[in-house]
Amino acid sequence: MLILYGFGGVGRTLVEVVRSRTDLKISAVFDSRGGVLKCGGFEKPEIEALLRSPRGGVSRSGVGSPAALEEAFRCAEVLVDVSPPNYADGEPAVAVYRSALKAGLSIVTANKAPLALRFQEFEGKPVYYKATVMAGTPVVDLALGLRGQRPLGIRGILNGTTNYILSRVDLDGLSFADALEEAKAKGYVEPDPAIDLEGLDAAAKLVILANALGVGLSLGQVRREPLRYLGPRTKYVAEADLERGTARVSPIQLGPDDPLLSARYSTNAVEITTEVNEVRVYGKGAGRLETSLALLNDVLRAARERRCR
C-alpha cells in the first residue's frame, strides 16, 4: 500500500503506471494543499477521479476522506516522495521522512533536496533514491554496486536541460539566448530557473552520487558557476575529486576526444573513477515516464526488502 506525497506531473504518471502495470494499491494522495485517504486502497474509478482533479485539488476531489499525512501512515508501507525540491532546508520533506520512518514506513523518492542536504541522516535507513539521479538510468544502483572499490572521482553531465541548451548552440548553431528561450518554451526549465541554470540540480545529483559511493560530500562543498557558452564543445560539467573533497559544477570547454561529448541534448553521462576502474554510463536523465518507472522499481525493491527471510 502506497502513499503518494506530491501529485504533479511525475506523481500522476506514476499513478497511471502503478494502475496499468501492477497490482499495487494506493491508499493516500497528498498535494501542496492537503490529501485524501482510503485505508483499503483507492478503486479504479477513484483513481480516475484523482487523475482528473486539478493541481492542488486532491483534497477537494471528493475521493476518500480528507486526512492529515500522519493518519495515512497506519494504512501504508511505502511513502513515495514526488514533491518539488526545496534546496533551502529540504522541508517539508525531511520532516515527513523522519516521521514516516519512525512509523515504520519505507521511503522512495524522486525529490533530490532531502538527500542532497541530509544524506547521512538517512543512510542505512529504508530510503530508496535511484529516481533522484539520471531518472531512467539507474546509476545510483551501479554506484552502490561499486562500494568496496575506493572511489577517486566523478565527472558528469547530470542536468538534461542545460545540456539540451548547450547542444542546441553547439550542434545546431542557435544563439545561447534563443536556445534558452526554446528550452523554457518547451517546459524543460524548472519553475525556479536557478535550479538548472545555476547548477543546483547538477550539484545535488553529484552529492547524492558521491554519497552512494560512500563519500560524505555535502552540497555546500560544491562550487557552482552559472551556465554560459564558452565556445565549441562547452559542457556544463559536474565533477568531484573524492579524495580531496572538492567539487564543482561549471561550464567547461572539453577537449575534442572527451568521452563526455557523446552525451548530447537531454542524454546524461557520468564517469566514475575508482582505484581499479573507470566506469562510464550514458542514458536518459529525465522524463516523467522514466522517473515513474525508476520509482516503481524502488517501490518493488522496498516491498521486497520489508519481508524477513
Place this chain on the structure above:
Amino acid sequence: MLILYGFGGVGRTLVEVVRSRTDLKISAVFDSRGGVLKCGGFEKPEIEALLRSPRGGVSRSGVGSPAALEEAFRCAEVLVDVSPPNYADGEPAVAVYRSALKAGLSIVTANKAPLALRFQEFEGKPVYYKATVMAGTPVVDLALGLRGQRPLGIRGILNGTTNYILSRVDLDGLSFADALEEAKAKGYVEPDPAIDLEGLDAAAKLVILANALGVGLSLGQVRREPLRYLGPRTKYVAEADLERGTARVSPIQLGPDDPLLSARYSTNAVEITTEVNEVRVYGKGAGRLETSLALLNDVLRAARERRCR
C-alpha cells in the same frame, strides 16, 4: 562468516581483500581436492598458511580440520563460489547452491555457469551474482535497477580476452595469429580456449544480463560463431533481441560511428535498450582484484539482507 568454494587466483585475492579491508571472518576454504574448516573463523596466521598452500593443496595445509562441505554450512552464512565454470551442466556448483540454500546460506558467485544454465531456479533466492558480468563494473545492479522498463535488446562487448585480441589487430597492426599467441602468453585466455574464442563466456554473460532484466533467455538460445577478424572495426559482439528471444555472439564489422568501438583492449561495453531508454555502460570486465571487490560488495549486501527489519 564465509565459506570460500574455490581457491584459485580470484579466491586467493578475495581472501587478501577480506583480510586487509574488512572484519569478516572465513570459516572454511575448499578447492578441487577438499577443504578445511574452523567454525570460529581462521586467524591471521592460518590465513597466511592457506595463502601459501599450493593449488589444490588446501586440505593438506594443516590449517583447521579437513571437512566435507556440508559440515561447513553450520558455521557460515554466506558461501562464495569462485570455482571454475562448467558449461556442460554447471556441476558441482549447482548441487552446492541447492544444498547451501536449503541450509539457509546466501550464495555470492563469480562462477557464470550455474546462473547461465539455471537462472530461473535461483531467481528470487538469496543468490548474488554481480561478479559474473563485467566484474569490476556492476552492470548487473544497473540491469536490476532497470526492471520495470520493458527491455527490448542488449548489445555488448562482454569478453575482455577476445576484445584485447581484436584491438591488437585493429589498432596496433598485429596479425590475428600473433595477437592470439600474445593473449595466450599473457594468460588472458581461459584454460579451455573455446570458452573465450567460441563465445561461451560472452554468451553466458548475455544470458545472465537478459535474465537480470527479467527475460528468460537460455544459453541454448544463443547462436555462437567463433572469433575471427573480418577487417577494420571487427568486434566480437554479444547481442540479444529480447522481444523475439533471439541472441548471438559473433564477429561483426561495426560502422565507423558505432559507440561500441570505444571499448578497446580489455574494456567491456554494453548497451541496453528499453521502451524508454538506451543505456550504455563502459568499464573493466575482468581482473582478480576487480572481481574480488565485486564479490566483497555482494557479500556485504548478502549479510545486510539477511538481517530482518
